[in-house]
Amino acid sequence: MGVTIHDVARAAGVSVASASRALSGRRKVTPETAERVARAAAELGYQPNAVAKALRDQTTGTIGMVVPGIGNPFFTTIVEAVERELQNSGVDLLLCSSRYDPQIEARRLGTLLARRVDGLIISPCDIEASVPAVLDAARRVPLVQLDRHIEGGAADWVGVDDEAGVTLAVEHVIAGGARSVVFAGSRLVSSSARLRFSGFERAASRAGVEVLPPLLGEFTLEWGVEAGRLLLDADRLPDAVICGNDEIAVGLVRSLRLGGARIPEDVSVVGFDDVGHATMCDPPLSTVRQPVEEMAAEAVRLLGQVKAGDPRPAQRIAITPRLVVRQTSRPPAAGGAD
Template sequence: MAHKTTVRDVAAAAGVSPATASRALSGHPSVNPEMARRVLKASHELGYSANVFARALRTQRTDTIGMVVPSISNPYFVVAVEAVEKVLADTDRSLILCDSRDSVATESARINLLVQRMVDGLLVIPVSTEGSAAAVRTAACQLPLVQFDRFADGAGTDFVGSDDGEGIRQCIDHLRSRGCASVAYVGARPSTSTAAERLRAFLDHTADRPVPDHWVQLGDFSAEWGRRAADAMLQAGPLPDGIVCGADVIAVSLLSTLRAASVDVPGEVMVVSYDDSTLGSLTVPSLTSVRQPVASMAREAVRLLDHRARHADASIRKSVFDPQLVVRDSSGG
């Protein structure tokens, strides 16, 4: 039977003690940099691979963070995941990603799986304001957890997001500055904190000019819903001067449906949206959309995870960033 390389073999090859080799391989800061370099070089040459779970039991760390998102098919969540992964990579940590498939039950199972995998912390974008609370709250009792972008009511965790109300205000003000007297809204049902806040802000900022019921279209954050909502508005009669979409994934298919019906955007109808994803720059016309500072949000989320790991009893923190409307051709450039 072939000899299995051990940490003692690595230590002998590097000319250090097994204890020093073990500390070097776990990234312990007390190890002299030159010794650490020799240990890592010997480890690579001998093909040594540490048992991650055994090391985790010793150090109480795996250098991994779990992240659960509602749907990886949504371009905004892809951007969020990439931003978090970049922050973690800068500190030699890894990300384990799970897709909850917009299901509270699947989300709960994924969160539990990551806890069992001994991740050092969790970032969760909840599926539901109410339905996600129990799983998030339970996991937060076992390890550091930050809710990102959305929050579940009563979960009792740190939160990082952007000011959805401010983003919608910028959309309404922009459309009105371009001469839109009537404005419609196409978004998701208020079952998540972001959907609820964007709808609430839209209704608040259009209260002085009542919006007909058929101009408030609520479904889900999907391309299919954008198409169906556009069809419904086309069939209902005269279109509004402007349309605010609750997410780019909705707006992209709404734009294509309007174009297929020979509706001139922005000549007849102006369209603005939320998320400023890469999809928006590829549409014809290019999409005016609210940009969230995702990179800054990701850095703050990881910082809060690290702070919670060191100070488990610290007061709950809520970090909210200001968004910015990026004006493109769909609202007149």
């Protein structure tokens, strides 16, 4: 089923070396041979075997990407951004999902390494459990972490400054008059979850407002709905809820409204990410925007510089996010400082 370069060479009446040279153009051949080889290749429908080329060249022209889940719009957005970034470089992306499971993640990394990818971009699902597999992979090929990262700072990373982002959100709701705040996020299993939560705690305590016990579940719409119910069940509602991502925020807004709360009059809600349906939410969601394109571009750029097992200290590139104020949060109080 495979037309090889030998077939092409035979059909053109030249050696495989000439055929290869004619097709790749990496050494001159006479116009005549070029012509005959080209014709033979076209007639036979020759398509070079990338596997053989990869073995010989010791490079596959692929990079692997591992994300926790492709059901989450944030990750699909970032995957698409990386794909766009790569599309004219001749490199193909091999995309894998770890389904939020460090074991599956390790297996995926293993098969990507076995397939000799030239580099890896990974958003490790677990800040602790992902450590060995990620460090091991980083020892073998250039590796850049994107968005999430493992603890310890031993591998290069590109992402958003989570703490700065959450701080923007907290200061914004406080400027809008909030006196009691709560954080609705995910269990502290990923770096994003941890940093957004710790950023929240720090900013809120610095501002001196009342901090209610956090609601930590999953980065999903369902958990947002659940969290909203939990808030409604309590004695009183907080003035503001800072959410770990937009999906939680959308679910939360929905269930709070269903419970009779007015958004933003009774409760301000701020999300994180600004991808997917934040603008289509009702009302449109105030949120912290992740500069996804920029992050993807930076990750690809950095990947080009990283060498496997490089003893040089790892780089950590934290891009500062921007707050996008829409209609789920009260604007700064009139006459306020800003």
